[in-house]
Amino acid sequence: MTADPDPNPSSPAPVEGLVIRIDSKRCHVEIGDEVLLLSPRGKLFAGRGRIKNPIAVGDRVRVTLDGEGGGSIEEVLPRHSQLARASAGEGKMLQVLVANLDQALVVSSIEEPEFRPQLVDRILAGCEHEEIGAVIVINKVDLGHGGLADERVQTWQTFYEKLGYEVLAVSAESGLGVDVLHAHLAEKLTVFCGLSGVGKSSLLNAIQPGLALAVGEVSEKWKEGRHTTTHSSLLRLDNGGHVVDTPGIRNFGLFGREPREIAHLFVEMRPLISQCRFQDCLHTHEPRCAVKQALGQGDITQQRYDSYLELLADAEKGRL
Ligand SMILES: Nc1nc2c(ncn2[C@@H]2O[C@H](COP(=O)(O)OP(=O)(O)OP(=O)(O)O)[C@@H](O)[C@H]2O)c(=O)[nH]1
Ligand SMILES: [Mg+2]
Ligand SMILES: [Zn+2]
Incomplete structure (x- = not known):
């Protein structure tokens, strides 16, 4: 198979880089062994919904270089994970700390x-x-x-x-x-x-x-x-x-989680959830709860169950 010819051979080929640091206006982008200071295109800031910062460290980006050590960030490639938290002020916006x-x-x-x-x-x-x-x-x-x-x-x-x-x-x-x-x-x-x-x-x-x-x-x-x-x-x-x-991150990856999602995040509880009598079981006081049964038998430890209750309480109070 041959590649399609470049429709516009005079335009520089886009390259991919990794954002390793963000200053107020520009991003430090690692491309191979070099780190370049590049500005994101304005279009990246349009239509970002609840996300406060459309670019975060860890983002893979597509950039065009001007051949003089500068250039622009054209596109942020899809993320496979992110560490985010609620930003203060402006309602519940999502601030992505690391992508x-x-x-x-x-x-x-x-x-x-x-x-x-x-x-x-x-x-x-x-x-x-x-x-x-x-x-x-x-x-x-x-x-x-x-x-x-x-x-x-x-x-x-x-x-x-x-x-x-x-x-x-x-x-x-x-x-x-x-x-x-x-x-x-x-x-x-x-x-x-x-x-x-x-x-x-x-x-x-x-x-x-x-x-x-x-x-x-x-x-x-x-x-x-x-x-x-x-x-x-x-x-x-x-x-x-x-x-x-990242010192001081408490609610790592838990932004906006609902109470019912919390037990799924405890590996030993996850396989039991479907066996509870009630589909919406929160594993606290409900009868015929498979999680509480496992706790009673020592298959789930009190320590982990207490951690679960703490996170559940935070989710119920909207503190995540
Ligand atoms: N005995 C001992 N002390 C250590 C060890 N590792 C770190 N320390 C000491 O623990 C203290 C804190 O170490 P830091 O590396 O600054 O801890 P940190 O986790 O980066 O702390 P923050 O940046 O505040 O989040 C320092 O006084 C270190 O010398 C270790 O393996 N053994
Ligand atoms: Mg430190
Ligand atoms: Zn249950």
């Missing part, structure tokens, strides 16, 4: 700060909704010293592995497990999530020292109620991966 995520790294520590399974479950639920992978990373295992903290690492590792999630026990400090973590990031767009102080920036520095991210100081937060441009950017790794560090 085309492949996986989330849910970073925690056992102590300093304490392990927070509710937060882990929340992020996992968001990943289920977006149908992206999730890897649980327990950092700071050097603090265990063969004691109680080590037992707790084991306990939580087993807990999440039983649900089918991958869990890595690592230490940015000693370097334990850092190579395995690095390998998980190759050729993927990964978002690092987790509480402030768990060591997200430290892990990224251990993976690739050249990144030289600030450690130990509380980083700029995407706080609730603060909805100016995020200025988050994708960091490029030497193995072809890209990472984005």
Whole structure:
């Protein structure tokens, strides 16, 4: 098969790029090994409905180059996933923080700060909704010293592995497990999530020292109620991966979820839902509920069920 001849051979061929950072007017677009500063066409801002920002970091875009290091973004290619939240002010608009995520790294520590399974479950639920992978990373295992903290690492590792999630026990400090973590990031767009102080920036520095991210100081937060441009950017790794560090994201991937959708985001509950007596069962007080039955038999843990109830309450109050 031969390609159709170009109907307008004088026009430059469009090329594809990856948006790695957005300033007020222009986007930093990675094309091969280069990063160019390009302006989006005005037409991209028309008819965007509830979406506040039509271009986000992580977007794949079609661009035309002017041959002098500049050019325009013509089109945003369809996204396979997005990390979004409600923007403040202007009604419930959708603010896309990162597009085309492949996986989330849910970073925690056992102590300093304490392990927070509710937060882990929340992020996992968001990943289920977006149908992206999730890897649980327990950092700071050097603090265990063969004691109680080590037992707790084991306990939580087993807990999440039983649900089918991958869990890595690592230490940015000693370097334990850092190579395995690095390998998980190759050729993927990964978002690092987790509480402030768990060591997200430290892990990224251990993976690739050249990144030289600030450690130990509380980083700029995407706080609730603060909805100016995020200025988050994708960091490029030497193995072809890209990472984005997002402190303070609680409702990852859960924007606008309805109460009835929540149980579907808990992997061990999902297969049981159709067995409940009532089709609209919320698995709280209803008779002949398969989820509550599994809870009673210990097939669903109280911890996960509590996380479910917390998310359900947020969905019912329109807080997602
Ligand atoms: N003992 C120990 N301390 C660590 C480890 N990783 C990070 N830390 C320390 O934990 C503190 C917080 O680390 P950061 O990398 O800044 O944490 P962060 O998750 O990026 O925090 P935010 O940017 O605020 O969200 C720093 O004092 C680090 O030195 C580790 O593996 N072991
Ligand atoms: Mg940080
Ligand atoms: Zn039920």
